[in-house]
Amino acid sequence: MxxxxxxxxxxxxxxxxxxxxxxxxxxxxxxxxxxxxxxxxxxxxNDKTWCFWEKGKGQWENIIHKSWKEGFFISDKENINLNLSPYTYKMIRxxxxxxxxxxxxxxxxxxxxxxxxxxxxxxxxxxxxxxxxxxxxxxxxxxxxxxxxxxxxxKNESVSIHQHFKGWMIETEDEFFNPETFTMMDYRLQYKNSTSFTYVLPITKKKAFVEFTFFTPFTVEENVYDLYLERYVKEILKLQQYKITATEIGIIPMTxxxxxxxxxxxxxxxxxxxxxxxxxxxxxxxxxxxxxxxxxxxxxNNLPITTNFHSKKYHFLDTIFLKVLHNENSKGKWIFEQLYLKNSTPSIFKFLDEETSVLEDFKIVKSLYSKAFIKALFQ
Known part of the structure; x- marks a missing residue:
């Protein structure tokens, strides 16, 4: 050949x-x-959508589909306004x-x-x-x-959570959405005893991407996403008249x-x-x-190609988080409530970007202190 x-x-x-x-x-x-x-x-x-946060302008500005400077975290107990500054949340098709x-x-x-x-x-x-x-x-x-x-x-040699989801791009005849703010997580509608939530990205006043997302050790049939998306649109958004113009479904390993x-x-x-x-x-x-x-x-520089690729510190912290979600998946709502309630959004973004100091890490971890985290730590 x-x-x-x-x-x-x-x-x-x-x-x-x-x-x-x-x-x-x-x-x-x-x-x-x-x-x-x-x-x-x-x-x-167009097989997927990527979102990310960054400070100022980056190298992808000419293809940014939509961006936001403010967002919300919502649960049955909390409605937290997320001030992202100096970050912007950006979406690319x-x-x-x-x-x-x-x-x-x-x-x-x-x-x-x-x-x-x-x-x-x-x-x-x-x-x-x-x-x-x-x-x-x-x-x-x-x-x-x-x-x-x-x-x-x-798979038994590691801790794995599936991030799996389905999203609808929906359009309405009347102006309904606020395109200046997005919903990072809305826990008012959940699947059984799981970490599951809705994610809403308003594109215009008449158009938004609505996604039902799981962070779970298991996956579900596609009709489950559709059921919860329909319930969210009708029960939470109070929309009766709308059309679905596109769908997206996927699974991302968190491991x-x-x-x-x-x-x-x-x-x-x-x-x-x-x-x-x-x-x-x-x-x-x-x-x-x-x-x-x-x-x-x-x-x-003729170094081994993956030199400095993986941080032991963040690997350790990620592992604790994954173990908690794996062992007590229903605890996810509480975890994210505490995270957004007790920390500024920029500090959370900095932590997830793996750019924090030990003191900043301690403040994040302290906000999530619980028996589940102590148990995961000792495991």
Whole structure:
């Protein structure tokens, strides 16, 4: 079978693959390197929505679909106004990100897009063999976004919570929504004894994305999301007349699984497969941007590629949080009530961005002090 050689191959042109491809393309250090992005699909549909917070303007401003500076946390006991300043909460549609990234990369003379389904990635005699259904490719180094099968086979060796959800984009004839503020979590409607809530992103006065989300050790049938979305729209929002113009469904692993153990000398896992998703929140967009930038610097400085990628401190704190949700899933509402009631939103964002000092960590952890956290700590 004919071999096609590249300096770097990125397997998967989703969020991590495209962010890494963009980072490589913008650095003159790699201007003469041949780079291939291989994916089984052309990424030509709007298959997900990403949200994140950041200070000021970032590198994605031209594709921000909507942004907010204020939000709410709501439960049957609390209605907390979230002042985000100096952060802004931003929303990007995947199709806008895909098209923007592909347009930028298409103009780079050393970057190739290949549509193929990869079946194996293996190190062999100082190079890496990337086996696709159409062709076989070789590379000096491969960045692989496929999740290692060991994650699914050895789940008992880690603590895992599923963040799973379904969302409706709904439109109304009359002006109903306030597009200047969003709802981070609304716990007034929950599924049984679980951590489940509704997330509302108003786009215009007549349009909003409404999502029912679970942080649970289990998953549910799709009709469960539909039932709770319908109940929320009719019982909480008091909307009787509306139309659903788009839907989104997904699942994100929130886990302390050691993805990094499946990195090798010439094969580096990226994205979810590399542990780039924040375990305690499921947020990935800005974490991916940071990891891609750090990966580039490590390459340029001839360091092991994942140097400084994983913080033992935050891994420890994330593990405690996951254990509490796993052992006492119904406690989620109380946890997030305390978190938003006793801490400023900027301090929470800073903590989830893994940028806090030990003193700032202590203040966050202290606000969540309970028997469940003590038990998880000793476990």
């Amino acid at each position: 004919q071999s096609h050689h590249y300096d770097y191959i990125i397997v998967g042109s989703g969020l991590a693959g495209l962010q890494l491809g963009l980072a490589l393309s913008k650095d003159v250090f790699f201007k003469n390197k041949k780079i291939a992005l291989i994916d089984k699909s052309s990424k030509s549909s 995947s199709i806008d990100f895909y098209e923007n990234a592909k347009t930028q990369l298409a103009n780079h003379p050393s970057i190739s897009f290949i549509e193929d389904s990869i079946t194996a990635v293996e190190e062999d005699a100082g190079k890496v063999m990337v086996v696709g259904k159409k062709k076989t490719y070789t590379s000096s180094h491969v960045f692989d976004s496929r999740i290692s099968p060991e994650y699914f086979e050895n 302390n699984f050691s993805f990094q153990q499946y990195n090798y000398k010439r094969i580096t896992k990226i994205g979810t497969a590399g542990g780039w998703v924040k375990p305690s929140s499921g947020y990935a967009f800005k974490h991916t941007e940071k990891k891609a930038s750090l990966l580039i610097e490590n390459l340029k």
